[in-house]
Amino acid sequence: xxxxxxxxxxGRVLIYLFLTVGAITMVFPFYWMITGAFKxxxxxxxxxxxxxxxxFALTNFVEAFERAPFLSYFINSVVAxxxxxxxxxxxxxxxxxxxxxxxxxxxxxLLALLLGLMMVPFExxxxxxxxxxxxxxxxxxxxxxxxxxxxxxFYMYILKGFFDSIxxxxxxxxxxxxxxxxKYLWKVMVPIAKPSLVTIILLNAIASWNSFLWPSLAxxxxxxxxxxxxxxxxxxxxxxxxxxxxxxxxxxxxxxxxLFLFARKQIVxxxxxxGLKG
Amino acid sequence: MKVTIKNLTKxxxxxxxxxxxxxxxxxxxxxxxxxxxxxxxxxxLNMISGILAPTEGKIFFDDEDVTDLSPEKRGVGLxxxxxxxxxxxxxxxxxxxxxxxxxxxxxxxxxxxxxxxxLVHVDTMLDRKPGQMSGGQQQRVAIARALxxxxxxxxxxxPLSNLDARLRIEMREEIRRIQQETGVTxxxxxxxxxxxxxxxxxxxxxxxxxxxxxxxxxxxxxxPANCFVADFLGNPPINKANGVIKNGKIVLEGDxxxxxxxxxxxxxxxxxTLSMRAEAIxxxxxxxxxxxxxxxVYVMGKEVLAYVSLGTTKVRAYIDAEKTFDKxxxxxxxxxKRGVFVFDKETGERLA
Amino acid sequence: xxxxxxxxxxxxxxxxxxxxxxxVYFLPFFIGxxxxxxxxxxxxxxxxxxxxxxxxxxxxxxxxxDNYKYVLSDxxxxxxxxxxxxxxxxxxxxxTCLAILIATLLNQKIKLSxxxxxxxxxxxxxxxxxxxxxxxxxxxxxxxxxNYLLGFFNIAPINWLGDxxxxxxxxxxxxxxxxxxxxxxxxxxxxxxxxxxxxTAAKVDGAGPIRIFFRVTIPLLLPTIxxxxxxxxxxxxxxxxxxFPLFQGAGVANNLYTVVYYIYYQFRVLVPAQYGYATAxxxxxxxxxxxxxxxxxxxxxxxxx
Numbered sequence: 039x040x041x042x043x044x045x046x047x048x049g050r051v052l053i054y055l056f057l058t059v060g061a062i063t064m065v066f067p068f069y070w071m072i073t074g075a076f077k078x079x080x081x082x083x084x085x086x087x088x089x090x091x092x093x094f095a096l097t098n099f100v101e102a103f104e105r106a107p108f109l110s111y112f113i114n115s116v117v118a119x120x121x122x123x124x125x126x127x128x129x130x131x132x133x134x135x136x137x138x139x140x141x142x143x144x145x146x147x148l149l150a151l152l153l154g155l156m157m158v159p160f161e162x163x164x165x166x167x168x169x170x171x172x173x174x175x176x177x178x179x180x181x182x183x184x185x186x187x188x189x190x191x192f193y194m195y196i197l198k199g200f201f202d203s204i205x206x207x208x209x210x211x212x213x214x215x216x217x218x219x220x221k222y223l224w225k226v227m228v229p230i231a232k233p234s235l236v237t238i239i240l241l242n243a244i245a246s247w248n249s250f251l252w253p254s255l256a257x258x259x260x261x262x263x264x265x266x267x268x269x270x271x272x273x274x275x276x277x278x279x280x281x282x283x284x285x286x287x288x289x290x291x292x293x294x295x296x297l298f299l300f301a302r303k304q305i306v307x308x309x310x311x312x313g314l315k316g
Numbered sequence: 317m318k319v320t321i322k323n324l325t326k327x328x329x330x331x332x333x334x335x336x337x338x339x340x341x342x343x344x345x346x347x348x349x350x351x352x353x354x355x356x357x358x359x360x361l362n363m364i365s366g367i368l369a370p371t372e373g374k375i376f377f378d379d380e381d382v383t384d385l386s387p388e389k390r391g392v393g394l395x396x397x398x399x400x401x402x403x404x405x406x407x408x409x410x411x412x413x414x415x416x417x418x419x420x421x422x423x424x425x426x427x428x429x430x431x432x433x434x435l436v437h438v439d440t441m442l443d444r445k446p447g448q449m450s451g452g453q454q455q456r457v458a459i460a461r462a463l464x465x466x467x468x469x470x471x472x473x474x475p476l477s478n479l480d481a482r483l484r485i486e487m488r489e490e491i492r493r494i495q496q497e498t499g500v501t502x503x504x505x506x507x508x509x510x511x512x513x514x515x516x517x518x519x520x521x522x523x524x525x526x527x528x529x530x531x532x533x534x535x536x537x538x539x540p541a542n543c544f545v546a547d548f549l550g551n552p553p554i555n556k557a558n559g560v561i562k563n564g565k566i567v568l569e570g571d572x573x574x575x576x577x578x579x580x581x582x583x584x585x586x587x588x589t590l591s592m593r594a595e596a597i598x599x600x601x602x603x604x605x606x607x608x609x610x611x612x613v614y615v616m617g618k619e620v621l622a623y624v625s626l627g628t629t630k631v632r633a634y635i636d637a638e639k640t641f642d643k644x645x646x647x648x649x650x651x652x653k654r655g656v657f658v659f660d661k662e663t664g665e666r667l668a
Numbered sequence: 669x670x671x672x673x674x675x676x677x678x679x680x681x682x683x684x685x686x687x688x689x690x691x692v693y694f695l696p697f698f699i700g701x702x703x704x705x706x707x708x709x710x711x712x713x714x715x716x717x718x719x720x721x722x723x724x725x726x727x728x729x730x731x732x733x734d735n736y737k738y739v740l741s742d743x744x745x746x747x748x749x750x751x752x753x754x755x756x757x758x759x760x761x762x763x764t765c766l767a768i769l770i771a772t773l774l775n776q777k778i779k780l781s782x783x784x785x786x787x788x789x790x791x792x793x794x795x796x797x798x799x800x801x802x803x804x805x806x807x808x809x810x811x812x813x814x815n816y817l818l819g820f821f822n823i824a825p826i827n828w829l830g831d832x833x834x835x836x837x838x839x840x841x842x843x844x845x846x847x848x849x850x851x852x853x854x855x856x857x858x859x860x861x862x863x864x865x866x867x868t869a870a871k872v873d874g875a876g877p878i879r880i881f882f883r884v885t886i887p888l889l890l891p892t893i894x895x896x897x898x899x900x901x902x903x904x905x906x907x908x909x910x911x912f913p914l915f916q917g918a919g920v921a922n923n924l925y926t927v928v929y930y931i932y933y934q935f936r937v938l939v940p941a942q943y944g945y946a947t948a949x950x951x952x953x954x955x956x957x958x959x960x961x962x963x964x965x966x967x968x969x970x971x972x973x
Contacts, residue, residue, distance in 0.1 A: 266798065
């Protein structure tokens, strides 16, 4: 009995040891990035490496902001995110309602078609969308980061699944009381679906914030760049000052880390349920 | 308000749920739509509420043809089997919601909702959400929400089936009380005969989409229109024995001759079903209708139930607690007039 | 007399409104899908068969398989295929095994599980570009922390990013790190859906933790594992973003073309842009992904039977 207990606790120690080493590996790039952002030019290239920066002055951040318009990158990222996420949420809600509660011709055929379309990689349709944006006269315009993302089959499908799980008697009860479809959707369905909606909005916001391929295609001028693309050009054009690169990277990464700390449960549950990369 | 239903039929692609149904429901009555599952009673209710459009036939509220009106224009209150309360709203908000849609001013809305909450006895829990309430309480809120807009008619779909046995009795009396206090014409759907018998003014009994009988509860019990009605009502279930009319008597399977006044008017040689309620069979009676054998005697509290064979058929009969019978004893069986019926064996049509 | 037709017209208008109401809900959603998903697919498909397609004048000399012939014989596309498949074959097995192990441990009743979960999941929400720069710093030949740590094991400094012999492995390491959080989340949620009564039953039968892991946990987790492998394979076939922070493109010696990078190169880097080649390569990528998906479904069915 005693031996069993001893073995068990030894096993426990191993589990904690392994998990701790793993956890450190996972967060280490962030630690290295953020401490790197505070290191001086000599500290950063010293070998053996400096584990802790000697000062926490914001000089690297100040210099990064001076060398590239990170404030406007930040604003552009926020505008693109808020714009695409709010419009997409609206179309997702009404679309999911149409497919869940309304009857219309070829509904099931359309739904099957949309499911098939989900398999097509974004990297494939991007070729045409790039041309479409140019043809619409939106090239190098912040609108180009919003317009193509105003509806999402994936999020619509997730929300439709949730709408389907709301008992139909609720809908009938509201109809008997004279409630219009529109009012029912916004007064009953949406409040009930709030947890799902929050998750969808979070995942969509994260994806929008981190997107790189599309902004790098659709945006040309400095003033219209978003953070990841702006960061990339900054590093690419601004030479190899690693401490500035780390400071600029920290600016890009920090908002999402803070968001994650506050909304970890919703994000993790959303990813687990949706089975798609956030 | 009076409800008139004329030749109502509802066909779905593969079945006919309601078939040529006609009835008049008098104003202020509590009506039970009774029948086994799949008999079309819920379809009936949905057509009266306007959720389903009938294939043929008409529905009138008083003299107004409402057949083509959408649910909200009919002025019906509907209570669902699973209550269908909005989970994100409080009790008060739930009851207010129909008035909000009608754009009733907020103060009046709340006053009327509170009045309704008082009527159904949920006025102490106005700020709770449905998830924090018991089934019975949710049911009360659902009734209040249906009544608050002062509907012309109140419809309840299996209102008690989600409740446990004790609550069910309490709630059915509550439904009766609320209905009588408000005087609203009420139709409720149920598959439970006891529920229907205990609180309704009239019962509509349906089977396979057809109206079987529309009568007062006691009349349904005492004068069933056909074999199905007699079968469906009563506990223990009515006793049935098949036989043939010979010389004005019914000869049951196993050569048991039953003398019955009513059988004399039935044509010779007709195959019939003799249905007898347990309380209509008198064991050990001097004035005998036939002879039977006592098989088993069960004492169940205040009642004593005997299994008696008439020919090859075993029937249940209540017997006097004072009398004692032995197993295998041959006894005279008397039949009361009330509670004994003869039906055609094939069609179930009432013959006597 | 005149009121009847008016009333009739009003009825039909109302009926029309009722019948077309769905459009109000459907169209806002569908217009976006139509223009930015449905149309591009058709367009990419058609363009890939257009010979000598000029993207400015939109003229082409005819229909044919020329684009496919070119792409399939282009050594850079061969290299892209080799790298992409290599990436999938390295990243998927390693990340899946690691994730199963970590998810299983996280699923034990451990203290500080919130802290552990935060640590393991946070890379999922961060920019591939920004974190990639941190990895570039860590991979640095002369002053990188990775080479420093390897020094403790008497391993000489490796030129991770600058040497074509090593940069593929740097890409894979970053890829594994980046894909782990998502993989762990899915597997952990799969583990949490396993009814604990199976473990109780196995324990009652006297099975030890190792046996329980291989005979109970893994078989019950198999559907989730397959799902994860499928989703991850698809995302690994599209490896692209990671190339930019680490190598500013396809590696020092242009040795790290991937299929998506090849597509990007054809229509965005090359002047004039080669839409025909890009669309043909995109369609080939789609077919590869489609076949991979079907193959995995097939294996999954085989195993389930």
